[in-house]
Amino acid sequence: MFIGYAVVAALLAFALSASAFLTFTRNPQIVGSMTKLDVPDSWLPRLATLKAAGAIGLLAGLAVPPLGGAAAIGVALYFVGALVTHLRAKDYELAPVVILTLLAVAALALRIASA
Template identity: 70%
Template structure:
């Protein structure tokens, strides 16, 4: 059983680190108001005033996933937060009738995988 837990932890580490890198990049691009990111967010009706808050949420999710390598509860909590964040993103895109939702759907699935792997490896 210990071997299975070790395998799950390694899988969490890979998924968590990759997801943290994607979230970090997205947070930086949102903080710096990268034209592609802000145009996509504006297209679905996200107010400019929300950009800093959303960037902080992404950065916090990335940090939580990384801290989760050492503290299982933090990793699980961060993964739940990231799943909820991207479910909100998917809903926002669908409500705006913008079906270019591959990125938020993939990130939602990765966060869900990170959550399951973190819970199974604890």
């Protein structure tokens, strides 16, 4: 199960890192998406920081199991919030959010199973 966690955590950490970088650098596509969802521009640095922290926590979870579990919970909650935000804005392009939420839940389940 540990190898499964390592693979899922690495994939999710990569996706989170890329998203955090694009959010920090205010990529026009990210800014446009956030504007469409009525997310204030002032939230972008905080959201990017949360994504980066989640990526670091997932990778640190390879060595410190409780940290990996906590990071997976945090990432899953982050994307549940993203899902709610999309639905409230009546934006039904949910596939990326759902996939990342499921990856976070899978990381948590695998981290627990490998402990």
